Amino acid sequence: MDDARTSSLANDQAGYRGLRDWIEKVDDLGELLRIDNASWDAEMGSITQMMTEKSRGNAPALLFDNVPGYDQGFRTLYGSLSSVRRVALTLGLPLEHERKVDIVRRYYDRMQDMELIPPKFVETGPVMENIMEGDDIDVLKFPVPRHHEQDKARYIGTANCVITQDPDNGSFNCGTYRNQVYDAKTIGCQITEGKHGRIHRDKYFERGEECKFVILVGE
Structure with missing residues (x-):
């Protein structure tokens, strides 16, 4: 991915709303692999294990769809936090971090002055x-x-x-x-x-x- 694209994603990375939006942003990062027709019975887990073991700490997130016996759109997500950049994205941190320790330090610093957000009760959603x-x-x-x-x-x-x-x-x-x-x-x-x-x-x-x-x- 070119530097300009990465910079654009980094500037916009904190605004995801829910898992569907998160998946789209991970796809934009080039870190999402879509897999069709995998069985729920141990096959999804086996594929994830093989991908993770050979990735050396940078496995893509795996989105399984068209699962046999289920309608399209009934999906399963594996490996959501298997890369440093996806951890940063999830926590709302800059995407340029390359080491896990940098993520820990940055998040720890941010937590020192964290302001609690009160719950909002809604009738629709x-x-x-x-x-x-x-x-x-x-x-x-x-x-x-x-x-x-x-x-x-x-x-x-x-x-x-x-x-x-x-x-x-x-x-x-x-x-x-x-x-x-x-x-x-x-x-x-x-x-x-x-x-x-x-x-x-x-x-x-x-x-x-x-x-x-x-x-x-x-x-």
């Missing part, structure tokens, strides 16, 4: 356009992958965001925890000891209460 409730719920409507041949199940949550709320003080936590799909209407959430999501969960369970949480996938 993309997140409300497709709603499934009750008997209509079917998690397996999506090409949920079994990542590895030794996995015993399919996992919809790996690069996800799980939101829980502390029942004592009302504070929220966002964490990344694995979500196994047991059937079309049942998802498990594995949270190891010491994590804030686990602390919240244990508080509810100790009281004999349900622990409600939100799983964000593909946003």
Whole structure:
């Protein structure tokens, strides 16, 4: 990619809205590989592993579409953060960083004077356009992958965001925890000891209460 194109992308890189826009910007960077007709059953994971192992730390993001048994547009994204530039893009940092340590230092510096953004409650938006409730719920409507041949199940949550709320003080936590799909209407959430999501969960369970949480996938 020429310097002028890189400079233009660097100036515009902080403005992405959601995963679809992020994918377009990664495509503009030349770091997106589109793959059709890969199976959800270990094939996506195998392709990603091979691409990552031979890339020497600069593998492209892999966007799988036309998954057998699913409609076009029901896609799966792998390797979103497998390059330094994509990490920079995701964090809203300049794209010229070439070393991981530079990303860490720059983000650490920015966090020192970070201003919190209050939530905005809305009544409309993309997140409300497709709603499934009750008997209509079917998690397996999506090409949920079994990542590895030794996995015993399919996992919809790996690069996800799980939101829980502390029942004592009302504070929220966002964490990344694995979500196994047991059937079309049942998802498990594995949270190891010491994590804030686990602390919240244990508080509810100790009281004999349900622990409600939100799983964000593909946003």
